[in-house]
Amino acid sequence: THSTAKGQQGQKLAEKFLKKQGLRILARNVNTGPAEIDLIARHGQEVVFIEVRSRWSDSDARPEETVNRTKQQRIIRGARAFRKSRRWEDRPVRFDVVAVDGFLSPPAIRHIPDAFTL
Numbered sequence: 001t002h003s004t005a006k007g008q009q010g011q012k013l014a015e016k017f018l019k020k021q022g023l024r025i026l027a028r029n030v031n032t033g034p035a036e037i038d039l040i041a042r043h044g045q046e047v048v049f050i051e052v053r054s055r056w057s058d059s060d061a062r063p064e065e066t067v068n069r070t071k072q073q074r075i076i077r078g079a080r081a082f083r084k085s086r087r088w089e090d091r092p093v094r095f096d097v098v099a100v101d102g103f104l105s106p107p108a109i110r111h112i113p114d115a116f117t118l
Contacts, residue, residue, distance in 0.1 A: 006102065010054025011038055014098040017109045023048060032085075035078030039098075046092045049079045051115075054100040063099040064112055072116045093118070 015025055023041040030037045039050040051071070053063030075095060083089050097115035101108040 006056050007052075007054060010100040010102055011052045013054075013100050013102070013107055013109060014050070014052040015039060017111065018050070018098065021111065030078075030082060032078035032081040034081060035074040037075060037078050037082065040082065043094070046094045047083065047088055048094045048096055049075060049082075050096045050098055051075055052098045052100065054102050056102045058103055063101070064097050064110065064115070067097050067115065076116075076118055 011028070015028075018039070018041060019025065021043075023043045025039055025041050026047075027040040028038070030040055037049050038052040039048075041048045041050060051067050053066055055061075055063045072095070079093060079095070083091070083093065094114055095116050095118075097112045099110040099112070101110075
């Protein structure tokens with residue numbers, strides 16, 4: 001669908017941006033049961049779970065504002081399941097949000113490290 005293609009485009013932009021910031025992408029679109037996690041990365045010793053939100057018109061809310069507490073809780077549950085499956089429970093963890101304003105040229109990307117916590 002159109003929105004899926006735009007979402008993938010936003011995710012590619014976010015991934016490129018994060019790599020430049022020194023994050024190493026480990027996995028994409030991981031379905032953990034409780035949630036699909038857009039990107040999982042390493043940054044130093046931290047395992048970083050990243051929610052990517054894009055908007056393609058100026059009329060939408062700021063993308064980062066759409067990651068409400070319900071969505072955060074789902075991502076946290078998904079991260080726990082993922083960490084358990086990899087036996088990574090002892091590794092430090094962080095939850096980031098990347099907002100992509102795709103309607104701008106060039107697209108504007110905002111990275112919010114530690115956007116929410118366990």
